[in-house]
Amino acid sequence: xxxxxxxxxxxxxxxxxxxxxxxxxxxxxxxxxxxxxxxxxxxxxxxxxxxxxxxxxxxxxxxxxxxxxxxxxxxxxxxxxxxxxxxxxxxxxxxxxxxxxxxxxxxxxxxxxxxxxxxxxxxxxxxxxxxxxxxxxxxxxxxxxxxxxxxxxxxxxxxxxxxxxxxxxxxxxxxxxxxxxxxxxxxxx
Numbered sequence: 001x002x003x004x005x006x007x008x009x010x011x012x013x014x015x016x017x018x019x020x021x022x023x024x025x026x027x028x029x030x031x032x033x034x035x036x037x038x039x040x041x042x043x044x045x046x047x048x049x050x051x052x053x054x055x056x057x058x059x060x061x062x063x064x065x066x067x068x069x070x071x072x073x074x075x076x077x078x079x080x081x082x083x084x085x086x087x088x089x090x091x092x093x094x095x096x097x098x099x100x101x102x103x104x105x106x107x108x109x110x111x112x113x114x115x116x117x118x119x120x121x122x123x124x125x126x127x128x129x130x131x132x133x134x135x136x137x138x139x140x141x142x143x144x145x146x147x148x149x150x151x152x153x154x155x156x157x158x159x160x161x162x163x164x165x166x167x168x169x170x171x172x173x174x175x176x177x178x179x180x181x182x183x184x185x186x187x188x189x
Contacts, residue, residue, distance in 0.1 A: 001060040002030040006053055008070045012037045019066035022095055027064055031056065040073035044081040054081075059089030067096035068113055073121060075114040082110060148173060150181040157182060 005023045007016040016034055023029060033056070035049035044050045050071070057063065063085055065071060072078045082092050082101050092101040097113055099106045135142060148171070157167040157178065167178045 001062070002058070003027050003062050003064060004031045004033065004053065004057060005029045005064045006033045006035075006050060006070065007066065008035040008038060008040065008047070008049070010037070010039050019070070022066055023064055026095065029064070040069060040071075043074075043077055044072055050081070054084060057085060057088055057090045061089075062091045062093060064093045064095065066094075068094050068101075068110060069117055073118065075111070075118045078114045079111065082107070148177055148181055150184045153178060153181040154185040 005020070005027070007019040007023070009016050009019075014037075016036060020032075033049045033053040035047045038047050038049070045054070053063065068078060071081050085092050086102050090102075092106075093099075094101060094110075097109065099109050101107060101110045132142065153167060153171055153173075156162070156170065157164075160166075162170070164175050164178045164182075168175045171178070
């Protein structure tokens with residue numbers, strides 16, 4: 001019977017440190033699984049760390065997560081993950097919500113909290129889209145201000161017979177920015 005922890009953050013700017021500390025304060029963890037810069041919108045089975053966890057756990061193990069939303073953002077996916085763990089005889093504990101998801105009451109709470117979290121994310125997305133629509137109607141420019149001179153990038157690349165990667169390194173920009181710059185000049189011609 002092992003205690004297994006799973007932590008996840010959505011972006012490279014975030015750290016799993018807080019989740020790890022909170023879990024370590026309450027539990028002695030035998031094995032850690034982690035997904036960094038991995039959106040919860042990606043199905044559990046498609047996340048490397050969670051997929052490895054699912055293959056590793058054994059009957060009698062306990063999986064500890066900082067919060068339910070670390071398992072995923074979609075209610076059905078979270079429920080399927082918990083069910084898959086439960087079918088292997090694995091208990092799932094959520095620290096923030098404070099319940100064991102392998103019990104009948106825990107499953108009921110999980111379903112309600114997951115549904116509420118999904119509803120809140122939908123509401124946030126709706127408000128965001130309304131804000132974007134309003135800003136466009138007011139004529140406001142959206143997105144970051146463009147700082148790349150497409151002509152300069154495309155010309156340098158052509159004159160130096162440079163690869164996209166070399167051009168990106170020369171200008172200190174991403175490969176995608178080089179591709180967009182070259183495509184914009186090509187379309188303008």
